[in-house]
Amino acid sequence: xxxxxxxxxxxxxxxxxxxxxxxxxxxxxxxxxxxxxxxxxxxxxxxxxxxxxxxxxxxxxxxxxxxxxxxxxxxxxxxxxxxxxxxxxxxxxxxxxxxxxxxxxxxxxxxxxxxxxxxxxxxxxxxxxxxxxxxxxxxxxxxxxxxxxxxxxxxxxxxxxxxxxxxxxxxxxxxxxxxxxxxxxxxxxxxxxxxxxxxxxxxxxxxxxxxxxxxxxxxxxxxxxxxxxxxxxxxxxxxxxxxxxxxxxxxxxxxxxxxxxxxxxxxxxxxxxxxxxxxxxxxxxxxxxxxxxxxxxxxxxxxxxxxxxxxxxxxxxxxxxxxxxxxxxxxxxxxxxxxxxxxxxxxxxxxxxxxxxxxxxxxxxxxxxxxxxxxxxxxxxxxxxxxxxxxxxxxxxxxxxxxxxxxxxxxxxxxxxxxxxxxxxxxxxxxxxxxxxxxxxxxxxxxxxxxxxxxxxxxxxxxxxxxxxxxxxxxxxxxxxxxxxxxxxxxxxxxxxxxxxxxxxxxxxxxxxxxxxxxxxxxxxxxxxxxxxxxxxxxxxxxxxxxxxxxxxxxxxxxxxxxxxxxxxxxxxxxxxxxxxxxxxxxxxxxxxxxxxxxxxxxxxxxxxxxxxxxxxxxxxxxxxxxxxxxxxxxxxxxxxxxxxxxxxxxxxxxxxxxxxxxxxxxxxxxxxxxxxxx
Numbered sequence: 001x002x003x004x005x006x007x008x009x010x011x012x013x014x015x016x017x018x019x020x021x022x023x024x025x026x027x028x029x030x031x032x033x034x035x036x037x038x039x040x041x042x043x044x045x046x047x048x049x050x051x052x053x054x055x056x057x058x059x060x061x062x063x064x065x066x067x068x069x070x071x072x073x074x075x076x077x078x079x080x081x082x083x084x085x086x087x088x089x090x091x092x093x094x095x096x097x098x099x100x101x102x103x104x105x106x107x108x109x110x111x112x113x114x115x116x117x118x119x120x121x122x123x124x125x126x127x128x129x130x131x132x133x134x135x136x137x138x139x140x141x142x143x144x145x146x147x148x149x150x151x152x153x154x155x156x157x158x159x160x161x162x163x164x165x166x167x168x169x170x171x172x173x174x175x176x177x178x179x180x181x182x183x184x185x186x187x188x189x190x191x192x193x194x195x196x197x198x199x200x201x202x203x204x205x206x207x208x209x210x211x212x213x214x215x216x217x218x219x220x221x222x223x224x225x226x227x228x229x230x231x232x233x234x235x236x237x238x239x240x241x242x243x244x245x246x247x248x249x250x251x252x253x254x255x256x257x258x259x260x261x262x263x264x265x266x267x268x269x270x271x272x273x274x275x276x277x278x279x280x281x282x283x284x285x286x287x288x289x290x291x292x293x294x295x296x297x298x299x300x301x302x303x304x305x306x307x308x309x310x311x312x313x314x315x316x317x318x319x320x321x322x323x324x325x326x327x328x329x330x331x332x333x334x335x336x337x338x339x340x341x342x343x344x345x346x347x348x349x350x351x352x353x354x355x356x357x358x359x360x361x362x363x364x365x366x367x368x369x370x371x372x373x374x375x376x377x378x379x380x381x382x383x384x385x386x387x388x389x390x391x392x393x394x395x396x397x398x399x400x401x402x403x404x405x406x407x408x409x410x411x412x413x414x415x416x417x418x419x420x421x422x423x424x425x426x427x428x429x430x431x432x433x434x435x436x437x438x439x440x441x442x443x444x445x446x447x448x449x450x451x452x453x454x455x456x457x458x459x460x461x462x463x464x465x466x467x468x469x470x471x472x473x474x475x476x477x478x479x480x481x482x483x484x485x486x487x488x489x490x491x492x493x494x495x496x497x498x499x500x501x502x503x504x505x506x507x508x509x510x511x512x513x514x515x516x517x518x519x520x521x522x523x524x525x526x527x528x529x530x531x532x533x534x535x536x537x538x539x540x541x542x543x544x545x546x547x548x549x550x551x552x553x554x555x556x557x558x559x560x561x562x563x564x565x566x567x568x569x570x571x572x573x574x575x576x577x578x579x580x581x582x583x584x585x586x587x588x589x590x591x592x593x594x595x596x597x598x599x600x601x602x603x604x605x606x607x608x609x610x611x612x613x614x615x616x617x618x619x620x621x622x623x624x625x626x627x628x629x630x631x632x633x634x635x636x637x638x639x640x641x642x643x644x645x646x647x648x649x650x651x652x653x654x655x656x657x658x659x660x661x662x663x664x665x666x667x668x669x670x671x672x673x674x675x676x677x678x679x
Contacts, residue, residue, distance in 0.1 A: 036145035175663035283431030285565030305379030413600035542570030
C-alpha cells in the first residue's frame with residue numbers, strides 16, 4: 001500500500017501531485033516520511049474574557065452578525081465579524097479574503113484558532129484565524145502538524161493529504177526487529193507514524209520522534225559500518241620500515257606540533273597493523289595536514305611502494321607537487337603530475353612512468369582515477385579536501401591498487417557528531433593545534449554604510465603591495481536579487497581602481513580559463529580577484545592578506561571560515577571584512593561568531609547549532625541522504641545508541657542477509673543511494 005502514487009489519495013490530482021514532487025514526494029511512503037517541522041497546540045481553549053494579548057488560543061463563539069466588508073483603499077479590503085461567548089466578545093478580522101462573506105453566518109457557533117491582539121482603539125481581535133464550524137472540527141482542538149511548504153502547497157492541503165495517507169496505508173510493517181526495539185525502548189512503527197504527525201499529546205510526539213531519529217541514524221551507520229567492516233576485514237599492505245617517518249620529520253625545516261605528531265603515530269599504527277588504513281585527518285587551514293600526508297607518502301615510497309594524491313583542482317594539484325618536490329629534495333623520490341589539462345605526449349609519458357614504477361608519487365586531479373591509469377604498486381592513496389569527493393570517487397582511487405591504504409584530508413573542521421555520520425566508515429584524526437607564530441586573521445562585520453571605508457581599505461592594502469579577494473554569492477545579477485554579482489562587481493572595481501588589474505573567477509568558467517586566472521593571481525599579475533566560492537578550496541597565495549565577503553549573511557559560518565582561510569598565509573597581518581545585510585538576531589549572532597573566533601571547530605559547532613545538519617555543507621555530495629528528522633546538535637545521545645545498535649547488527653549479520661533483518665535491509669536500500677547500499 002505504501003508504494004501507491006499519491007494521486008490515489010482524495011484531493012490530489014496531477015497538478016497538486018507536481019507540487020508534492022518538488023518536495024520529493026511521489027508515493028504514500030514518501031508522504032508519510034515527510035515529517036513536520038513543528039506542531040501547533042490548538043488544544044488550549046479559552047473563554048474570550050480570559051484571552052491574553054499575544055496568546056495563540058482556541059475559542060468557541062457565536063457569530064453576533066454576518067461578515068461585513070470594508071474597502072479601505074485600492075486593492076485592500078477588511079472583513080470583520082463580531083463573535084461572543086458567555087464571558088465577552090471580540091472581532092474576527094480578515095484582510096483581502098473575498099470568500100469569508102458567504103462562508104460564515106450570524107447566530108452560528110464556530111471554533112476559532114489564532115492570536116489575540118488589540119486594534120488601534122484597544123479592542124480585542126483575532127486576525128486571519130483558522131475557522132471551523134462547531135461539531136465539525138478537523139484542524140482545531142488538537143495538536144496540528146506544520147510542514148515545510150513549496151509553492152502553492154498550503155498547510156491544510158498537506159495536513160489533509162497526511163490524514164488520508166495514514167488511513168490509506170493501513171497497518172504498516174515493522175522493520176526494526178523486536179529485540180532492538182525492546183532493548184532501546186523504541187516505539188512500534190504504527191504508534192510512531194500516527195504520533196509523529198498527529199500526536200495525542202506532546203509526550204507521545206517525543207516518543208515517536210525518538211523512534212524515527214534512532215532509525216534514521218542507525219540506518220546511516222549500518223551502511224557506513226558495513227563498508228568499514230569490509231575495509232578492516234581485508235588484509236592490508238604492511239609497512240615494515242617506520243623509522244623512515246622519523247627520518248623525514250628530522251629533515252623538515254620546521255618542528256611538528258603535538259597534534260601533528262599524535263596524528264602521525266595513529267597513521268603509523270594503521271600502516272603496520274596488517275589491516276587497511278581508512279583514516280580522515282581533519283584540521284583547520286594552516287594546521288599542517290600536508291606535512292602529515294607527506295610523511296605517510298615518504299613512508300610508502302621508502303617501503304618500496306607507490307603513493308597517489310588526488311586534489312580537487314589542477315592548480316591545487318600543481319601546488320601540492322611543488323610542495324612535495326621541496327620536502328623530498330635530495331631523497332631521490334620522483335613526483336609526477338597527472339591532470340586533465342596535460343598535452344597528449346606529456347600525459348602518455350606520465351602514464352608510462354606510473355605503470356613502470358619509475359613514478360614514486362603521483363599527484364593529480366580526477367585524472368588519477370581514470371581507466372587508462374595503471375599503477376605499478378599503489379600502496380597509499382591520499383585524497384585532499386574530502387568534502388569535494390564522494391564515496392564513489394574515494395572507492396575508485398582505492399580500486400587502483402591492491403587494498404591500498406587510504407588517507408583523506410579535510411580543511412573543513414566539523415563537529416565530532418557530524419563527523420561520525422559523514423565519515424562513519426573512517427577512523428578520524430584531528431589536528432587541533434596551529435603552528436606557533438601564525439597570526440589570526442582580524443575579522444570585522446560591517447554594513448553597506450561602510451562601503452566607502454571598505455574601498456579605501458582595499459586601496460591602502462593593494463597600494464602597499466598586497467593582494468585582495470572579493471567574494472560574492474552570484475555570478476550574474478538578477479532582477480529579483482539585491483545580491484552583489486561577481487561580473488558586475490569586477491567591472492565596478494576595475495573602474496574604481498584603473499591602476500590595478502582586477503580578475504574574475506567563478507564556477508561557470510571553463511576549468512582552463514579558471515586555472516589561468518588563478519595562476520595570474522598567484523603570480524601577482526592580478527591584484528584584486530573577484531570570485532564566487534570556487535576559491536573556498538584553493539591555492540596558497542601568501543601575498544593575499546585581505547578578504548572582502550559580500551552578502552556575508554548568505555553564507556554558512558563554516559563556509560565563511562573556509563573563505564577566510566584563503567588569507568593570512570604570509571608574514572603580514574591579514575584581514576577579513578564581512579559586508580552583511582539585514583539586522584536580525586541570527587545574522588548578528590553569526591557575524592559576532594566570525595569576528596570573535598578563528599577556531600574552525602568552534603565555528604562549525606555554532607554553524608550546526610544555528611543552521612542544523614541539512615545545510616551544513618551538503619551531505620549528498622558524500623553519497624549520503626540528508627537528515628529528515630535528526631538534529632545532530634540535539635540528538636547526540638540517540639546517535640551513540642544508534643551506533644551501538646548498528647555495531648551489534650553488523651557483528652551478527654554484516655550484510656543483513658538473514659530473515660530477521662530482511663525488512664530492515666529493504667528500508668536501508670530504499671533510503672541510501674546505490675553506491676552506499678549493503679553488499
